[in-house]
Amino acid sequence: MKQIKLLGIILSLILTGCGKPTIDSSSDEKLKASVEKVKASLPDEQKEKFEEAIQVVAFSEMDLSSPFAASQADTGATERKMNEALDGLTAQEVIDLAAKIESEREIERQKEEKERALRELEREKEREQDRKVRELLSLARELKKDNDLMEALSAYKEALALDGDSEAAIDGIEETTEEIEEFKEKKAYLGSIDLYDFEASTIDTYLEKGIPAVKFKLKNNGNRSLSKVEVTVYLKDEDGNVIAEEDFYPVLVSDFNIFQGNKPLKAGYIWELERGKWYTINHAPSEWKVGNAEVKITDFQFE
Numbered sequence: 001m002k003q004i005k006l007l008g009i010i011l012s013l014i015l016t017g018c019g020k021p022t023i024d025s026s027s028d029e030k031l032k033a034s035v036e037k038v039k040a041s042l043p044d045e046q047k048e049k050f051e052e053a054i055q056v057v058a059f060s061e062m063d064l065s066s067p068f069a070a071s072q073a074d075t076g077a078t079e080r081k082m083n084e085a086l087d088g089l090t091a092q093e094v095i096d097l098a099a100k101i102e103s104e105r106e107i108e109r110q111k112e113e114k115e116r117a118l119r120e121l122e123r124e125k126e127r128e129q130d131r132k133v134r135e136l137l138s139l140a141r142e143l144k145k146d147n148d149l150m151e152a153l154s155a156y157k158e159a160l161a162l163d164g165d166s167e168a169a170i171d172g173i174e175e176t177t178e179e180i181e182e183f184k185e186k187k188a189y190l191g192s193i194d195l196y197d198f199e200a201s202t203i204d205t206y207l208e209k210g211i212p213a214v215k216f217k218l219k220n221n222g223n224r225s226l227s228k229v230e231v232t233v234y235l236k237d238e239d240g241n242v243i244a245e246e247d248f249y250p251v252l253v254s255d256f257n258i259f260q261g262n263k264p265l266k267a268g269y270i271w272e273l274e275r276g277k278w279y280t281i282n283h284a285p286s287e288w289k290v291g292n293a294e295v296k297i298t299d300f301q302f303e
Contacts (some may be wrong), residue, residue, distance in 0.1 A: 020090045038091045050091050053098035058082045060101045071251045120258050137168050140176070143228035149180045186300065192222030193297055195231065197244035203278050212284035216295055217272040218250060218265060225264040225303035227253040229271075232298040233281070236287040253303065264303045 021041050024034040035054065037045055054133035061081040086094065137158035143152035148159075153176045199218040205211060214233050220226055229251040235244040251265045267273050273279070 020092075022088050022090050023086045023094070025087040027089075031083060031086070035086075038094075041064050042091050046091070046095075050097060053095045054086070056098035056101055057085050057094060061085055084110075112279050129162050133163045133166060133169070136162070137166075137172065140172055142175065149176055151185060152163045153180065154174050186302075189222050189224070189302075190297065190300075192220065192231070193220040193226070193300065195295060195297055197272075198222060198295045200233070200235075200291050202290055203280070212281040212288065212290070213278035214248075214281065214293065215273055215278045217270060219266045219270045220267055223264045223267045226251055226300050227297070227303040228301040229265060229297060230299035231295060233279075233293055235281070235284055235288045236292040236294070237287045238292070240292070241291070244283060245286055246283065247298070248279050251300075 021038045022034065023038055023040065024030040039050055040049055062078050084095075089097065106237075136155045140152045140155035140159070143149075143155060153173065156169050156172040156176060160166055160173065163169065194217075196217055196219070198214065200212075200214045202210045203213045212235075218229060228249065231246065231248045231250060233246050234242045236245050236248075245279075250271050253262060253264050
C-alpha cells in the first residue's frame with residue numbers, strides 16, 4: 001500500500017515537472033519573468049510567433065476608440081484586463097487565442113467593408129436617382145415650352161415617382177394639370193370665335209406702294225370675354241407652299257397696349273379694324289403670291 005502511494009506521488013511530481021510553463025500575471029515582475037520563461041521553452045521558429053501573439057492578445061484588451069480621453073484609472077483597468085487575458089496561458093494557448101482574435105477581427109473587418117460597400121451603393125443609387133429626376137424635370141420644362149403638355153405631365157409624374165419629396169415635380173404636375181384643363185377649355189371654346197372676311201392684298205400708303213397687307217373680322221359667339229386673341233397669317237407662294245407667317249393681336253388687354261382701345265372682346269361682340277385700315281406685313285418674301293394666304297386663331301385668353 002505504501003508503495004502504491006509513493007508511486008502516485010512520484011508520478012504527480014513527474015507530470016508537474018513535465019507540464020508546459022504558463023504565464024503568471026499576478027505582478028509585473030512575475031509577468032515579465034514568466035513570459036521570458038514561456039518564450040525560452042519554445043523552439044526558435046516559434047518564439048517570434050509567440051511574441052506577436054502576446055501583442056495581439058494585449059492590444060485586444062485596449063480601448064482605442066478615444067485615446068485622447070484615456071485617464072490614469074482607465075490605464076490601470078486596461079492593464080488588469082491584459083494581465084487577466086494572459087494569466088495561466090501556455091505558449092500554444094496564447095498563439096491560439098491570438099489566432100481567434102485575429103479571425104474575429106477579420107470577420108469584423110469584412111463585415112464593416114461590406115457595410116461600407118452597401119452604403120456606397122446606396123449613395124450611388126441616390127446620385128443616379130437625383131440625376132434621373134433632374135433630367136426628367138428638364139425634359140418636362142422643354143416639353144411645356146413646345147406645348148406638349150401630356151408628355152410634360154408624364155415626365156413630372158415619373159420624376160415624382162422617383163423622388164416623392166420633389167417640390168419641382170409637385171408644382172410641375174399642378175401647373176401642367178391646370179394648363180391641360182385650360183387647353184381643353186380653350187379648345188372647346190375655339191369654335192365659338194368666328195374669324196371671317198379675311199383679305200390678303202397689297203395697299204398703297206403716302207410713303208410706299210404695293211405693301212403686303214391683310215384684314216379680317218372677329219366675332220365672339222361664346223359666353224365669356226376674351227382679353228387676348230392671337231391671329232396668325234400664313235403667306236404662300238404660287239405653288240401653295242407656306243413660306244412665311246406673321247402674328248397679329250387684334251384683341252390684347254395690356255398695360256402696354258395703347259391701340260384699339262385696349263378692351264376685351266366681350267361675349268357677342270365683333271371686332272374689326274377701322275374702315276379703310278389694314279394690317280401691314282413687314283416681312284413678306286418677294287416669292288409671295290399676292291392674295292394667296294390663310295389665317296388662323298393660334299391663341300387666346302379668357303378675361
